[in-house]
Amino acid sequence: MTDFFQESDFQKEKEKEKEKEKEKEKDNIFIEEEEEKLLLKDKQKEIKNSSKDQKPIIKHSKRKTTFFSNVFLNLKTILTPISENVKSTFLTEFEDSFGLDHPTFYQGTYKEAFRFAKESSKFFVVYLHSSDHTSTSDFCLRVLTDENIIAFLNENFIFWGESIRHPSGFLLTNKFFVTTYPFMAVVSTNTRTRSQVVKIFEGQINADQLMTGLISALEENASAISEQRIQENERRSIRQIREQQDREYQESIERDQERQRIEFEQEQLQRIERMEREEKIKRKREKKEGQMLELEQKIQNLKPEPDPKTEEGVIRLRVILPDGDKISRCFKKDWEMKSIFDWVDINSNKTLKPNKYYLVKNYPKTTFSDKSVTFGDAKIENGDSLMAIKK
16 A cells, blocks of 8 residues: 555646656747737837937938938848858858858858758757957857867758847847847757757866767767657658559559650550541542543544545554554544544553653654644554554
8 A cells, every 4th residue: 555655646746747857848949920929029129219319320320220211121130031142141150250261151041041951950059249349359269169069060060150239139138038148049849849958068168168069968868859850750751652543643654644745645646547548548539530530521522434435535544552552443544633632541441641741753753742732734554553542
């Protein structure tokens, strides 16, 4: 029974510790949208009031008017993205004052840097720069330019900095309850929606002290980092699997579309070829029918063969066809040569196509193609032989 009560008391103490941790977590530093809006409104009111009090001075000072206008505009654009091609004003001023040897500053807003650190499963280090503080120059020249500090920060953290003269830096001084400078905070990204401060460095500090503090922050929160990396790896694996599935699905769709396209093109090609064949057959049939009609018309129009015994001006002609066959018939000398061409068309046994041949007389060598001249004009005599030669 005693063990039971001891165990019960232990559970109660454990629950109390959890509640304390929750309360402590609530007291930690968070960047929330609503708080930003409230601070932004307060700052705008301060600027507006200060502008009213200094109207006589601002009226004659274009530089001061520009300063307050820029502050007001910058307050509206706090934590907005920085162009990839443009360095922040703070980084430019920092390098002008202290050189190029320093930890790699993340170029972007506080939220973007925090999100990148979370995605990288690393802690997030925030540096707030006060150029007016007496310890700042020494800290920048002796600590932030130390090669060990630079290497350690670049390897294990996402480093972000801002001047407190900038509206976003000024807001963060309130968020982190900054009391003195130099100021650095190590922020855990192992939360879903909010950032949690795990280490703060304030005031004069040397490189060894900063290194010890950074190592301590990593060691004390090693399990959290490990858990975050495991979770991030799981999310990455799930995302990669989903992306792979999406790619395979898209590739499958594209293959189906390509197959359908090929089938459609083949069907179209076959349809066109079929139509061309049908059209060719149709033209051939129509041509043949036309030739038959033309041949029938020639048969009907061909004048009867004259009888040389009873009629005058009759001549007998012989035509040698391309296949060697010989045909002969009587014509009258005053008939046009069309009559002999029509007669050859009728009796050539399809060895000649109409209008595709000449009639040639060997002696004297004469070629006849004009169908409108008469035999007499063409000087064709009785008993002449003509050869039908294809064009």
